[in-house]
Amino acid sequence: LNEPELIARYFAPLAGPGGLGLRDDAALLAPPPGTELVLTADALVAGRHFFAEDPPADIAAKALGVNLSDLAAKGADPLGFLLTLALPPDWRAEWLGNFAKGLGEASQAAGCQLLGGDTVATPGPLTLSITALGAVPQGKMIRRAGAKPGDALFVTGTIGDAALGLKIRQAEVSGDPLPDWAQKLAPADRAFLVGRYLRPQPRLAAIPGLRAAASAAMDVSDGLVGDLRALLRASSVSGRIELADIPLSQAARAALDADPSLEETIFCGGDDYEILCAAPEAAASMLAGFATRIGCCGAPVAPDLFVGADGREKMFSRDRFSHF
Amino acid sequence: LNEPELIARYFAPLAGPGGLGLRDDAALLAPPPGTELVLTADALVAGRHFFAEDPPADIAAKALGVNLSDLAAKGADPLGFLLTLALPPDWRAEWLGNFAKGLGEASQAAGCQLLGGDTVATPGPLTLSITALGAVPQGKMIRRAGAKPGDALFVTGTIGDAALGLKIRQAEVSGDPLPDWAQKLAPADRAFLVGRYLRPQPRLAAIPGLRAAASAAMDVSDGLVGDLRALLRASSVSGRIELADIPLSQAARAALDADPSLEETIFCGGDDYEILCAAPEAAASMLAGFATRIGCCGAPVAPDLFVGADGREKMFSRDRFSHF
Numbered sequence: 001l002n003e004p005e006l007i008a009r010y011f012a013p014l015a016g017p018g019g020l021g022l023r024d025d026a027a028l029l030a031p032p033p034g035t036e037l038v039l040t041a042d043a044l045v046a047g048r049h050f051f052a053e054d055p056p057a058d059i060a061a062k063a064l065g066v067n068l069s070d071l072a073a074k075g076a077d078p079l080g081f082l083l084t085l086a087l088p089p090d091w092r093a094e095w096l097g098n099f100a101k102g103l104g105e106a107s108q109a110a111g112c113q114l115l116g117g118d119t120v121a122t123p124g125p126l127t128l129s130i131t132a133l134g135a136v137p138q139g140k141m142i143r144r145a146g147a148k149p150g151d152a153l154f155v156t157g158t159i160g161d162a163a164l165g166l167k168i169r170q171a172e173v174s175g176d177p178l179p180d181w182a183q184k185l186a187p188a189d190r191a192f193l194v195g196r197y198l199r200p201q202p203r204l205a206a207i208p209g210l211r212a213a214a215s216a217a218m219d220v221s222d223g224l225v226g227d228l229r230a231l232l233r234a235s236s237v238s239g240r241i242e243l244a245d246i247p248l249s250q251a252a253r254a255a256l257d258a259d260p261s262l263e264e265t266i267f268c269g270g271d272d273y274e275i276l277c278a279a280p281e282a283a284a285s286m287l288a289g290f291a292t293r294i295g296c297c298g299a300p301v302a303p304d305l306f307v308g309a310d311g312r313e314k315m316f317s318r319d320r321f322s323h324f
Numbered sequence: 325l326n327e328p329e330l331i332a333r334y335f336a337p338l339a340g341p342g343g344l345g346l347r348d349d350a351a352l353l354a355p356p357p358g359t360e361l362v363l364t365a366d367a368l369v370a371g372r373h374f375f376a377e378d379p380p381a382d383i384a385a386k387a388l389g390v391n392l393s394d395l396a397a398k399g400a401d402p403l404g405f406l407l408t409l410a411l412p413p414d415w416r417a418e419w420l421g422n423f424a425k426g427l428g429e430a431s432q433a434a435g436c437q438l439l440g441g442d443t444v445a446t447p448g449p450l451t452l453s454i455t456a457l458g459a460v461p462q463g464k465m466i467r468r469a470g471a472k473p474g475d476a477l478f479v480t481g482t483i484g485d486a487a488l489g490l491k492i493r494q495a496e497v498s499g500d501p502l503p504d505w506a507q508k509l510a511p512a513d514r515a516f517l518v519g520r521y522l523r524p525q526p527r528l529a530a531i532p533g534l535r536a537a538a539s540a541a542m543d544v545s546d547g548l549v550g551d552l553r554a555l556l557r558a559s560s561v562s563g564r565i566e567l568a569d570i571p572l573s574q575a576a577r578a579a580l581d582a583d584p585s586l587e588e589t590i591f592c593g594g595d596d597y598e599i600l601c602a603a604p605e606a607a608a609s610m611l612a613g614f615a616t617r618i619g620c621c622g623a624p625v626a627p628d629l630f631v632g633a634d635g636r637e638k639m640f641s642r643d644r645f646s647h648f
Binding site: 018020023024025026027028029030031036037038039040041042043044045047048049070071073074076082083084085086115116117118119120121122123124125127129131133134138141143144145218219234 | 342344347348349350351352353354355360361362363364365366367368369371372373394395397398400406407408409410439440441442444445446447448449451453455457458462465467468469542543558
């Protein structure tokens with residue numbers, strides 16, 4: 001199979017109208033009138049951002065999903081994406097077929113068409129790079145740097161599931177015994193946490209509400225505590241977070257009950273792909289349907305406070321998770 | 325140096341206005357009114373598309389250049405690009421500084437702003453992926469599939485230099501002796517050929533002429549013979565090429581004189597990054613300033629002919645060069 005045959009077989013069937021059947025040298029896209037383009041790119045390397053052993057459909061959905069998560073956080077409706085794929089020598093047709101199937105399904109679910117890309121061989125690990133494009137009404141991109149003192153802070157979904165799921169998945173892949181806390185979980189809870197690691201759910205449904213209400217937003221990919229600090233610093237405000245208000249799934253709560261030291265993994269671990277945002281108190285009701293209030297923004301020069309249920313400040317020993 | 329520090333030091337200084345200082349999660353771009361976007365992506369892997377030992381400024385300029393070459397071939401004015409960079413463990417600050425400098429210079433020369441990207445670590449070879457965006461007036465993208473019977477065929481610049489330069493560079497990097505033909509060349513000719521391999525020159529100056537005259541175009545990246553066949557097949561026409569009319573540099577001609585068997589390397593080798601196009605005879609004068617007529621398009625069902633100076637058909641044993 002040479003490169004044109006590989007593209008024709010696996011990727012051309014997924015291409016949207018802008019992809020021109022992946023038979024030309026470039027894609028063509030007319031952004032909706034009155035909009036601006038929002039662009040984001042994320043690269044994923046096997047063994048670092050996912051396990052080479054992960055189901056190929058999950059790898060594909062995750063590579064697209066982490067980019068869609070950035071678009072959603074910026075209030076941008078997904079338009080399309082380009083994928084470059086560096087395949088290691090041992091790739092198999094069945095693997096690539098399942099990868100393409102997962103990619104097509106994720107693309108369709110998000111209304112984000114495959115526009116083009118490139119396929120190359122590598123002696124290294126499987127490496128994917130996706131550039132995704134979205135559209136916002138002119139001037140309406142939600143920045144990191146827009147939070148004001150007095151704004152409330154919100155987060156979508158639940159926090160910490162993927163970081164816990166990663167610990168379980170690491171044991172599964174390496175054949176090591178599960179951590180004690182994971183052994184105490186119901187199998188369905190374990191499966192839920194691993195699923196949250198394998199397949200981020202980009203919060204596309206939040207886009208209209210974010211656009212209407214948020215003063216600042218970013219997606220939570222490197223841990224809530226560190227990403228929160230990044231948003232606060234970019235906005236030149238301080239923050240006070242009520243840790244007890246941070247939304248946890250039933251599975252994460254069960255894990256935390258089994259091992260209270262998981263608090264740091266939950267609040268500082270990565271791969272949540274939820275959306276963190278700030279909004280004026282008056283606009284908070286517009287976010288209530290899909291996000292949870294976790295704190296508020298304060299004066300620029302004040303320290304950030306993470307406050308436990310006991311009212312005492314909690315210090316975290318590590319800050320942001322780094323994929324680098 | 326963590327990832328935000330690395331981005332702030334090396335890449336933020338290169339970012340265009342749409343890159344928002346590389347301090348947000350996404351870039352913002354307003355395409356010029358009345359235009360459509362043209363998008364292309366190319367990935368490059370060390371040891372396959374370039375040598376890890378190549379000067380980092382050349383690697384950067386090449387990664388951007390091969391994408392700009394696609395935009396130029398489609399008649400699109402460059403707008404901006406996103407870069408994902410997978411760095412091997414042994415990267416050094418000096419290397420990255422020179423890489424960024426080369427990238428910035430190439431970006432400025434082309435008027436193509438850095439919009440964003442991602443930096444990740446890899447245990448494998450250095451891997452770069454660039455997505456570039458350009459703009460064409462609505463409906464004016466030049467397709468591969470537009471050539472008509474009777475159209476003339478043109479190519480920019482000179483053909484075969486980079487494929488010859490690669491052979492010299494391979495010997496330089498491996499420490500093997502130069503091939504006989506290369507030993508017979510003047511040092512300046514050798515340097516010219518290697519330079520053509522290391523630093524493709526995207527033909528941005530051809531864009532207005534191509535837009536005005538070309539019925540079909542693509543860039544020549546996988547060898548002239550194979551790429552020509554790809555354009556002819558996409559357009560459902562046949563072609564007749566006068567090999568003696570294919571423009572060669574003085575250095576390539578000297579190499580061919582020294583070793584006539586290099587003909588196949590010159591006409592079928594890759595990495596030219598010139599533009600191949602078709603145009604009606606009546607429009608040919610608009611291309612005369614920057615391209616050379618090499619043949620014409622014929623009836624759909626006829627065979628393609630590559631005709632030598634002696635009037636006899638030349639057969640090539642290999643077709644397209646594959647980077648895959």
